[in-house]
Amino acid sequence: MERARRECALVSARVAALRAEYRRDSPFVAVAEPRLSWIVDAADQPGWEQGAAEIRLDGKATAQLQGSDHAFVAWPFPPLMPRCVHRVEVRVSDTVGEWSDWSAPHEVRLGALAPGEWRAQFIGLAAPERPAQPALLRRTIEVGAPVAHATLYATALGALSVSIDGRDIDDTVLSPGWTTYGERILHDAVDVTALLTAGAHEIRIALTGAWYTEEYGFGGEGTRIYGEQPAAALQLHVHYADGSEEIIVTDAGWEASAGGEVTASGIYAGETIDHRRRPDAWAPAAVVAHDVVPEMRAAEPVRRVDEIAVQQVLRSPSGAVLLDFGQNLVGRLRVRVAGPEGTEVVLRHAEVLEDGELGIRPLRRAAATDRLILAGGGADEVFEPSGTFHGFRYAQVDGWPGEVDPAAITAVVLRTDMVRTAWFDSSHALLNRLHENVVWSMSGNFLSIPTDCPQRDERMGWTGDAQVFAPTAATLFDCDAMLGSWLRDLEIAQNALGGVVPFTVPDALRFPVGPTAAWGDAATIVPSVLADRFGDRAVIAGQYDSMRAWTDRLIAAAGPEGVWQGDSQLGDWLDPSAPPDQPGASKVDAAIVATAYLFRSAQLTARAARELGLIDDETRYAAAAERTREGFLRTFVTAAGRMMSDAPTAYALALTFGIVDEPALRTALGDRLAEVTRREAFHIATGFVGTPLILDALTDAGHLDAAARLLLQEESPSWLHPVTMGATTVWERWDSMLEDGSINPGEMTSFNHYALGAVVDWFYRRLVGVASTEPGYRRIRFAPVFLPGIDHASARIDTVAGTVAAGWRRTDAGIEVSLEVPAHSRAELDVPGLQGEDIGSGQHTWVVANAGAPASGPEGGWNLGTPVRVVADSAAAYRAVIDTLRDADPELAARIRSRTDWTLRSPLAAVLFDVPGPVMGQIAGALARLGSGGR
The missing domain is CATH 1.50.10.10 (Glycosyltransferase)
Structure with a gap:
């Protein structure tokens, strides 16, 4: 009866952020026995600690674990089977046995194929005309019965995007990413059930060389160390409602075309997109020999994570139109433009300007140039490269039909889609x-x-x-x-x-x-x-x-x-x-x-x-x-x-x-x-x-x-x-x-x-002052440094144990110090007056004696007789000397700064022996204006 009462008396602790293995963005995992992680929100219960956890699979099987483990907890059930959908829930109890509600269900699927199950062959163009030629691959399939679920697995020697009937199957870019292609290739797993209704469907792969066909090396030329042409492999498992299964794989039965709108693409060079082109001359695809069996991606893919508008339109001394996005970023441009057929818009990218022009010398042999060729017809056309990226703040736009419209150009920011913490x-x-x-x-x-x-x-x-x-x-x-x-x-x-x-x-x-x-x-x-x-x-x-x-x-x-x-x-x-x-x-x-x-x-x-x-x-x-x-x-x-x-x-x-x-x-x-x-x-x-x-x-x-x-x-x-x-x-x-x-x-x-x-x-x-002293922030050392010149500092870190927030601020009463400890952690304090104290979860605040404040200036004030090392110790005094010198003679200022040993106890005047008299007077005046402060 007592146990029943306890289980009914649900505590307000809440299980959140449940995940299997690493990824928060996909239910697919790379291993059959995925580890589970969660955090507990018990903000209103200071000192709360996890005493046990219970894991439930598919609303039925349960496993109970004693103790406080919550990160990368071993899978307590039989291994997952491919293409099965499971739901996991977790609840936790405190140290006296009072249980929380069950967490929201988290979907888990095995994204890895079973050993020997990968049957897809790599395919590409049979007769490419030049190295690193972009390609399109296609096959039409017939879905004749209701689909229960369908999973598509895809990879590439290069970068690919997959579509079904013209709809992209996911939002990843530059997939599957750069690995040691000769030994290790990654594949993605995507649920495409919703795209496979009854009838005919075209599966299409758009393929560029990306890292696989790039030319690496320093100097005037690079070398393609991996391969000359991109290739792709795809495997689609369709499970019908009647229990039957169909597997579609890339093989010699697919078709390939070099007639797509992407005519050239390289990580360093950039990309050329010609909207006049339509894929034609489809021919049987060539099977490409590659013995490496792809493995399921465990990490997040690259995605579009932000968009930045043009902040300013500039005109260079040579007359070029330059777009300033206000932020040095990594990604590419999305352009909306209308104009006559054959109009070529050229986009060049760079991080800085030099003498008002695009600063391209640091790029060395990377052209970082995208070329967009319009189909015409009067309607707006949208361009965004698919097989490249650039590092840039500025873009030069050439060939724009009419006046450049900054609202029609957006910087698309790319990165591996990690969670900021x-x-x-x-x-x-x-x-x-x-x-x-x-x-x-x-x-x-x-x-x-x-x-x-x-x-x-x-x-x-x-x-x-x-x-x-x-x-x-x-x-x-x-x-x-x-x-x-x-x-x-x-x-x-x-x-x-x-x-x-x-x-x-x-x-x-x-x-x-x-x-x-x-x-x-x-x-x-x-x-x-x-x-x-x-x-x-x-x-x-x-x-x-x-x-x-x-x-x-x-x-x-x-x-x-x-x-x-x-x-x-x-x-x-x-x-x-x-x-x-x-x-x-x-x-x-x-x-x-x-x-x-x-x-x-x-x-x-x-x-x-x-x-x-x-x-x-x-x-x-x-x-x-x-x-x-x-x-x-x-x-x-x-x-x-x-x-x-x-x-x-x-x-x-x-x-x-x-x-x-x-x-x-x-x-x-x-x-x-x-x-x-x-x-x-x-x-x-x-x-x-x-x-x-x-x-x-x-x-x-x-x-x-x-x-x-x-x-x-x-x-x-x-x-x-x-x-x-x-x-x-x-x-x-x-x-x-x-x-x-x-x-x-x-x-x-x-x-x-x-x-x-x-x-x-x-x-x-x-x-x-927040440092993890046991793996995963299970224990934290809180030892803030009250640095001179800083009046307050604060931070928040979303750790695997939960959110740690801390900060300090100088006040008339002393230094206010705060620390929020998550439910899965404890903290040891190394704060003046609190050394060695051990505290549990919750929000804590203290006021401690002021420390680390800037010292006053030298006795008698600042002057040319102040020791060199004392001047160096004061940012204000040092700046007064160097800024005055720089205003008078920049070369002399640089020479004195670099030749002087700033540890000397000699008077400042001794190291300024070659400074003209009027400038010495200006330095003396600048120092005197600091008064008795200036630290």
């Missing part, structure tokens, strides 16, 4: 814009694979970029499935190279490569990040062989003392001090970088082995990590707390990777890091490797003033300088655009490169 706000407008720039850069570069850039003749899955950015990516978007899929291709490429991870995945460059630190370590770091942030332990089990193979190659390349002795290193790539044509010429010794990453990978592999119960492996890799630590300390660190390379990246690696664990030595290294940061007047002096780590290292060392000056610096090189220049995405170089508005002369000059935006993870973990 994090939002940030602060009192600093430039910091907020930087955050959104990072979101836009990730969005544009997570298109099928995580690319480095979306615009030039590259757009590849560089492993180093993915590795340094993975923590930020896993905060901003639910990228678990997408990066997990990419890791599958990483392992395939790695196996072909004997354990070495290539620079890009898929390995389109085919460069001969040895173990390269920071790039190859994507094999260990990315799966570890996914497991930590999403609680997805399967990614560790699935990638463990890859982790081990990579770490073994590193151990073999190091000496007996664990110190790197190999070659093929890129060091701290894109160190700001490196010449534009030598991006690998960094201040830090490449052996320091490589040895640090060997330690990190050995440590992560040991942890993975422990989680998998592989005790011998754990022992071996833990010993390798310890050996490397000792070798690193002996070789690169002095007893006085100096690194052999006195560069910020060296210190950041030693501190953030935990190589140095002795407190006194950590303090000394942290103090020296603050000094070398001050030496550069708090400008970025780190490259690809060090930049994501530098703020963590300064924060850990307690140098919040230095961290604030570095983060909020607006001069180049800095995170905020591109923002002040009007950037709407993250640049590849700190000065991709020079002060005079010209494009950096270096060959690598992208204006959409997410890697240097990896700092945003620090915004969430340290500035706002």
Whole structure:
């Protein structure tokens, strides 16, 4: 009776966001025993905890689970069968046994075919006239009886869209995406029941080459490494109401035509669409030999995710019409236009303008040009490319009939359709814009694979970029499935190279490569990040062989003392001090970088082995990590707390990777890091490797003033300088655009490169203070950093445990601090006055003593006798000096800024010895106007 009363007394906790495996956008799953995940909304019940869960299948079978597991819970029923529709519901109880209502039903279907069931052949044009020729494929089928359900499976060597009687079967684009085609191809599964009524139906496939036929390589020409022509495979399973089944597959019985309106298409080149053309000369399709059996896509596909209108119409000095969309984006243009037959409208795309013209030099050999040829007849015609994408903010329009109508042109934004999961706000407008720039850069570069850039003749899955950015990516978007899929291709490429991870995945460059630190370590770091942030332990089990193979190659390349002795290193790539044509010429010794990453990978592999119960492996890799630590300390660190390379990246690696664990030595290294940061007047002096780590290292060392000056610096090189220049995405170089508005002369000059935006993870973990300390945010460490120069900061993260929201704000009474803990989490507080306190779910607020406020100016005010280091520590005083110099003589200002050691205790006047007297007077006046404040 008591149990009955409890089950009737339903608590107000509500089960939400129920899903099977990864995808929220489709009922189809890639495995027969899909794991289930859900969250519980118990906002009105502080401290609520899940004590048990019950899962119901198809309203009948149930399985009850004890405990708090809620993410990636093992499937408790018999394996799913293909083409069967199931519905899953979940309810939960608290720790005293009171149950919630059942969740809304979630539909689940097996999208993968059974072994041996894939029978479709790849088909294409029998007699193509040129490489990468777009094609149309068709077959007419007859539906003679009522259809119970029908599922269509499709894939391509290239990109395809499938229609039935002219209606697209789904809203995906560029499907099935880029994989290692020779070993792995993905297919989609789509329910097409509603499209198959009784009668005849034409199935048509529109096919372009996309990544499969693209020409890869640097220099004047590229190489088609996969194939010359696109091909497609399709399998349709029709189940009739009478219990019979019919299977339609692509084979030699299909027809093919080269007469479609898409006459040319390439990822780099763009696309030509001719509306005058109609498919004719249909001929039997050719069967294309390809032995790889497609596998069901586990990650979200690429979709249209947004549309942006023209913000401004410009006229270039040469007279060209330029459209400004106000945002650097990735996608293509949808155009509505009417005009005479044969009119050709040409659309060229670029990220920036230079001297008022389209800035196309950074694109290198990527034409990024779409050509639209009108059929005529007076009616509006709508064009949108299907087999390409571009990175652009600006588009040049040539050949438009009459005056260009900006309302007729829309930018269609594309990306892998991941769910955004994090939002940030602060009192600093430039910091907020930087955050959104990072979101836009990730969005544009997570298109099928995580690319480095979306615009030039590259757009590849560089492993180093993915590795340094993975923590930020896993905060901003639910990228678990997408990066997990990419890791599958990483392992395939790695196996072909004997354990070495290539620079890009898929390995389109085919460069001969040895173990390269920071790039190859994507094999260990990315799966570890996914497991930590999403609680997805399967990614560790699935990638463990890859982790081990990579770490073994590193151990073999190091000496007996664990110190790197190999070659093929890129060091701290894109160190700001490196010449534009030598991006690998960094201040830090490449052996320091490589040895640090060997330690990190050995440590992560040991942890993975422990989680998998592989005790011998754990022992071996833990010993390798310890050996490397000792070798690193002996070789690169002095007893006085100096690194052999006195560069910020060296210190950041030693501190953030935990190589140095002795407190006194950590303090000394942290103090020296603050000094070398001050030496550069708090400008970025780190490259690809060090930049994501530098703020963590300064924060850990307690140098919040230095961290604030570095983060909020607006001069180049800095995170905020591109923002002040009007950037709407993250640049590849700190000065991709020079002060005079010209494009950096270096060959690598992208204006959409997410890697240097990896700092945003620090915004969430340290500035706002929310860090996951147990996989999937089951436990949270809340330790906000009250940074000088910031008055408030807040964030929301939609985690697998539920929504975590936190923030802080300075007030006259102190700092108001808030934290919302979801029902599946607990939080440990590291807030002044609350250290060590452990709290449960609910909304919590506190007021703590003010801290981190800017200090006052020097005693006696600011003047030419103020020590150089004190001037450097003050953003206002430093700007007063440099801005005054720049106004008088820009070259002199640049020379003084770069030659001065800003750690000096000498008077400011001593380093301004060559400044003319009148300008010195102006500097003295600018400093005096700061009064006693100015920090």
